Amino acid sequence: MKHVPKRWVKTVALLAAVSILASCALPRSGPNKREIFAGSVMREGDAFVISVNDRVTRATAVVPALGFTEQFRNASVLGSDTIRPGDTLGLTIWENVDDGLLVAETANATALEEVQVDGSGFIFVPYAGRIRAAGNSPEAVRRIITSKLADQTPDPQVEVRRLAGDGSTVSLVGAVGGQGVYAIERPTRTLAAMLARAGGITIQPEIAQISVIRGQQTERIWFQDLYDNPGFDIALRGGDKILVEEDTRSFTALGATGAQARVPFESQTLSAVEAIAQVGGLVPTAADPTGVFIFRNEPAEIANQVLGRSDLVGAQRMVYVLDLTQPNGMFMARDFVIRDQDTLYVTEAPYAQWSKTISALTGSLSAVSTLATTSTALQGSGG
Numbered sequence: 001m002k003h004v005p006k007r008w009v010k011t012v013a014l015l016a017a018v019s020i021l022a023s024c025a026l027p028r029s030g031p032n033k034r035e036i037f038a039g040s041v042m043r044e045g046d047a048f049v050i051s052v053n054d055r056v057t058r059a060t061a062v063v064p065a066l067g068f069t070e071q072f073r074n075a076s077v078l079g080s081d082t083i084r085p086g087d088t089l090g091l092t093i094w095e096n097v098d099d100g101l102l103v104a105e106t107a108n109a110t111a112l113e114e115v116q117v118d119g120s121g122f123i124f125v126p127y128a129g130r131i132r133a134a135g136n137s138p139e140a141v142r143r144i145i146t147s148k149l150a151d152q153t154p155d156p157q158v159e160v161r162r163l164a165g166d167g168s169t170v171s172l173v174g175a176v177g178g179q180g181v182y183a184i185e186r187p188t189r190t191l192a193a194m195l196a197r198a199g200g201i202t203i204q205p206e207i208a209q210i211s212v213i214r215g216q217q218t219e220r221i222w223f224q225d226l227y228d229n230p231g232f233d234i235a236l237r238g239g240d241k242i243l244v245e246e247d248t249r250s251f252t253a254l255g256a257t258g259a260q261a262r263v264p265f266e267s268q269t270l271s272a273v274e275a276i277a278q279v280g281g282l283v284p285t286a287a288d289p290t291g292v293f294i295f296r297n298e299p300a301e302i303a304n305q306v307l308g309r310s311d312l313v314g315a316q317r318m319v320y321v322l323d324l325t326q327p328n329g330m331f332m333a334r335d336f337v338i339r340d341q342d343t344l345y346v347t348e349a350p351y352a353q354w355s356k357t358i359s360a361l362t363g364s365l366s367a368v369s370t371l372a373t374t375s376t377a378l379q380g381s382g383g
Contacts, residue, residue: 030255033291033347036319047295047317050306052332056320059305060298061337063269064249066209066221068232077189077235081137084168084238089115089123089133089141093149094157114163127152138162170194170236174244175203184236192226192233194242201244206267213241222268249340253279256287256346265340272322272333275344282346289324291347296320296339 039045050056083089115123121134123141128148133141138160149156168184177199188194191212195201201208201223208223214237223244226232249265258280266278272294276282282289296318298306303316322336323329338344 030345030347033288036291036293036347039319047319048303048307049319049321051321051323052336054332054335056306057332057335057337059302060320060339061335062302062339063337064340067225068212068219068221068234071217072212072214072219072234073231075235075237078168078184078237081139081162083117083121083133083136083138083141083162085117085119085121085134086238087117087133087168088163089117089138090161090163091115091125091145092159092161093145095153096155096157097153168238170238170240170242172198172242172244174242175201175208175246176244177202184238188236190233190235191242194236195244203244203246204266207247207265209245209247211243211245213243214239224268251275251338251340251342251344253344254346255344256283256348257281257344258283270338272336272338272344273330275338275342276333276346279344286348288347288349289329292322292324292333293345293347294320294322294336294338295343295345297341 037043037049039047040049041047042049115125117123117133121132122130123133124130125145125148128145131141131144131148136144142158142160145158145160146156149158169181170184171181172194173179176195180198182188182194182197184194188197191210195210205223209220210223210226211218211220212234221232247265247268250262251265251270252262253275254260257276261279263275263278267274270278272292276292297315298318300312300314300316303318304310304312306318320336322333324333326332
């Protein structure tokens with residue numbers, strides 16, 4: 001076998017290693033800054049790449065507005081004694097004669113324990129007939145029955161009690177202490193009181209949303225706003241459905257961050273700094289603080305305002321760039337609002353890529369050394 005100099009083996013192996021590294025991409029968590037900027041409409045892509053400043057921050061600071069309309073807020077509180085279709089009444093009638101219309105000889109009173117108010121709002125009382133109950137108070141119904149019976153029995157005494165029925169109830173579901181159907185009574189005629197009756201909410205108040213479904217209309221507020229703004233403590237109506245659920249908004253974190261995941265919002269508003277902190281911050285050994293990107297499909301009206309134009313139609317792909325190393329970079333990140341479905345991406349620092357290259361070369365050179373040693377051993381053995 002012809003002798004091959006050891007230095008030639010090393011040279012050939014090194015050239016081969018460099019060639020492999022040049023032709024193969026090193027492992028990384030995503031695109032670098034240069035590749036992202038290449039996606040700009042100014043180059044070869046279809047996204048608008050925008051550096052964040054005060055004007056951009058103000059234009060994009062859109063937070064979902066939740067609240068009740070005037071129709072809900074201006075509705076008056078139901079009278080606790082107002083009778084409605086579906087309610088149940090308790091009646092007791094006393095007669096001042098030994099042989100009365102309704103009272104047996106050995107008794108001085110008769111009780112009609114449960115009289116259901118029908119769908120039309122009427123009840124039936126023997127000898128008094130069909131009486132309109134819905135919309136009246138128990139006192140008004142008492143006077144009507146007394147007047148009807150007075151012509152047939154002397155000085156009748158009537159008591160009318162409004163019992164809990166299904167005519168004035170609301171249903172509570174979701175993240176409350178006790179889901180179920182609750183009657184609207186004197187202490188629970190408003191939303192906050194009814195939530196308290198159901199045991200309160202069982203999720204973080206900062207991310208709790210309350211939906212009130214009334215007929216075909218659905219309106220929603222933040223739980224905190226219910227107590228910050230007394231006007232949102234609306235009067236309830238029979239048949240209302242109340243749903244308590246978590247905020248469903250989220251963003252996705254990728255790149256050189258402490259965690260790469262889909263992350264739910266933990267507050268009504270979320271800044272870029274808070275989003276970064278929520279996923280464990282930037283990776284100290286890999287992150288590039290000059291390359292913090294937010295990818296978003298922006299509505300046309302906001303995109304036009306950000307870009308200072310008016311011709312864009314439809315959602316636009318926007319890439320917002322934050323440079324945390326700038327004198328006011330942290331303030332910009334603190335003021336920039338993250339929105340639902342945003343993608344937060346942090347690029348790797350050039351040093352991290354360089355370290356990967358050095359590590360790959362070092363591993364390749366170790367292989368070269370092993371190859372040279374093996375070659376020398378083979379030559380020494382006469383192979």
